[in-house]
Amino acid sequence: xxxxxxxxxxxxxxxxYCLDNRKDQNDxxxxxxxxxxxxxxxxERLTRDVTRFKDELETMKxxxxxxxxxxxxKQVDNLRTNNNGMYVLQDRAxxxxxxxxxxxxxxxxxxxxxxxxxxxxxxxxxxLGINSTVTAEVQTIPACRFHVEVNRS
Amino acid sequence: xxxxxxxxxxxxxxxxYCLDNRKDQNDxxxxxxxxxxxxxxxxERLTRDVTRFKDELETMKxxxxxxxxxxxxKQVDNLRTNNNGMYVLQDRAxxxxxxxxxxxxxxxxxxxxxxxxxxxxxxxxxxLGINSTVTAEVQTIPACRFHVEVNRS
Numbered sequence: 001x002x003x004x005x006x007x008x009x010x011x012x013x014x015x016x017y018c019l020d021n022r023k024d025q026n027d028x029x030x031x032x033x034x035x036x037x038x039x040x041x042x043x044e045r046l047t048r049d050v051t052r053f054k055d056e057l058e059t060m061k062x063x064x065x066x067x068x069x070x071x072x073x074k075q076v077d078n079l080r081t082n083n084n085g086m087y088v089l090q091d092r093a094x095x096x097x098x099x100x101x102x103x104x105x106x107x108x109x110x111x112x113x114x115x116x117x118x119x120x121x122x123x124x125x126x127x128l129g130i131n132s133t134v135t136a137e138v139q140t141i142p143a144c145r146f147h148v149e150v151n152r153s
Numbered sequence: 154x155x156x157x158x159x160x161x162x163x164x165x166x167x168x169x170y171c172l173d174n175r176k177d178q179n180d181x182x183x184x185x186x187x188x189x190x191x192x193x194x195x196x197e198r199l200t201r202d203v204t205r206f207k208d209e210l211e212t213m214k215x216x217x218x219x220x221x222x223x224x225x226x227k228q229v230d231n232l233r234t235n236n237n238g239m240y241v242l243q244d245r246a247x248x249x250x251x252x253x254x255x256x257x258x259x260x261x262x263x264x265x266x267x268x269x270x271x272x273x274x275x276x277x278x279x280x281l282g283i284n285s286t287v288t289a290e291v292q293t294i295p296a297c298r299f300h301v302e303v304n305r306s
Binding site: 005006007009010011012013014016017030033034037038041042045046070071 | 158159160162163164165166167169170183186187190191194195198199223224
């Protein structure tokens with residue numbers, strides 16, 4: 001019996017709550033926002049004693065390793081970048097997708113299992129001074145790609 | 154760096170989200186409800202391989218030990234009952250209150266840090282066939298008493 005299930009269950013309930021049809025604030029944006037604030041604060045505590053990262057890529061690597069491991073008990077499997085502010089983080093067994101079975105109908109439901117994490121990554125980066133847009137792409141459950149676009153303005 | 158902080162941070166954000174002044178659903182009931190559904194599902198998984206409890210007191214002891222430890226990394230310090238459906242669970246260092254400093258102003262804020270857990274206990278009991286009303290009483294931070302009243306109707 002792992003203590004991870006506490007986090008899993010709480011996440012599941014927030015998904016349900018945010019996407020409850022009876023509510024008017026029935027959208028993924030709320031879920032993304034809860035992820036954002038959670039990620040922002042988590043990183044505040046996680047990086048308290050860490051020296052500043054030397055550049056954007058170092059920061060991104062930290063998200064893929066330490067940050068991801070803290071939350072999902074594994075690292076991101078693959079990180080790619082075009083060296084111009086675009087990053088793709090691939091997780092071949094994304095935790096919130098490992099319990100649902102593959103299939104067209106399940107794939108339709110995928111956005112609600114990744115919205116929180118899009119916000120989480122955006123919030124974690126924001127805390128480290130990087131403004132970004134994060135989207136997710138699920139092609140085959142439980143694999144997921146998170147696309148991070150750094151906003152340089 | 155404990156993995157517990159993930160759960161802590163997520164809880165903190167849900168508190169903020171549910172009690173956000175800009176929202177119309179600005180009340181503790183929402184928080185209690187999220188706790189209820191979380192507790193219900195948690196116990197569903199936690200008691201899957203457990204034999205049925207012989208009576209209400211046994212069930213309550215399970216909440217005070219295994220269930221509490223899973224979530225708060227410690228047991229309830231004291232359990233009292235009037236043997237007629239009333240139970241008082243005392244936690245002398247309740248996790249969500251350990252990070253706020255004692256004081257009158259902080260005490261005023263206490264309800265928002267205990268509402269989720271009231272729901273959590275109610276949900277866990279409901280999953281085990283016990284309908285109850287759960288309230289919390291904070292007299293000295295970080296100590297907290299949870300009052301469980303079993304509804305026998």
